[in-house]
Amino acid sequence: MKKGGKTRLERFIARVVGQRTCIDAAAQRTGALAGNVWEVGLGNGRTYDHLRDRFADRNVIVFDRQVMAHPDCIPPADMVRLGDFRDTIPAELARSAGEVAVIHADIGNGSVTESRALGRWLTPLFVHALAPGGCLVGDQPMEDPALEPIPLADIGATDMPADTYFLYRKRA
Ligand SMILES: C[S@@+](CC[C@H](N)C(=O)[O-])C[C@H]1O[C@@H](n2cnc3c(N)ncnc32)[C@H](O)[C@@H]1O
Structure with a gap:
């Protein structure tokens, strides 16, 4: 069924292009x-594969409750933090507060209510983790006075379906 004038295939394509x-x-x-x-x-490791290409000179630390990615996209074991985000993110934050350059959080589980609640719970931790000037990208709105929203139109992601992806920069 068309929504916003687009078929499901077109909305999927717009979303992944916008993610990139x-x-x-x-x-x-x-x-x-x-x-x-x-x-x-x-x-599945799709965005991980893109991140490790675009940030080839940085450690990419990966969080999930399981490793179920494509065999080509399995991160090195010492870069994986396995478990619920509510445990692993605070533990990692204790080691790297204020030092993270970029956080990509694609955390939706199909339930808008649950995913939005998880996004709200994680937002202050992400703010604390980011370096000043660092970027937060994700599939949930993460509003905080320390985060400056960057309109997707400003980066040319004009085709992205509304309210599906968000980009912020931590104020210096
Ligand atoms: C939408 S998928 C990520 C897709 C990925 N960006 C890609 O390109 O393939 C969301 C992932 O978040 C994980 N996840 C969701 N809620 C979680 C939680 N509370 N703790 C740990 N992992 C969670 C799921 O296991 C799932 O693998």
Whole structure:
């Protein structure tokens, strides 16, 4: 069924193109920053594969409750934090507060209510983890006074279905 004038296939294509545009925009904006990258939600490993290409000179630390990615996209064991985000993110934050350059959080589980609640719970932890000027990219709105929203139109992701992806920069 068409929504917003697009078929499901067209909405899927627009979403993945927009995901890539957001990650690339975060890479462009953080080139001068030191720090690791966090991939919160490994899933099939598609965005992990893109992150490790775009951030080839950084550690990409990966969070998920399981490793079920494509065999070509399995992260090194010492870069994986296995378990529920509610345990693993606070534990990693204790080691790297204020030092993370980019967080990509693709955490949706199909339930809008649950995913939005998880996004709200994680937002202050992400703010604490990011370096000033660091970027947060994700599939949930993550609103905080310390985060400046970057409109997707500003990075050319004009085709992205509304309210499906979000980009923020931590204020310096
Ligand atoms: C939408 S998928 C990520 C897709 C991935 N970005 C990709 O390109 O393949 C979301 C992932 O988040 C994980 N996840 C969701 N909620 C979680 C939680 N509370 N703790 C740990 N992992 C969670 C799921 O296991 C799933 O692998």
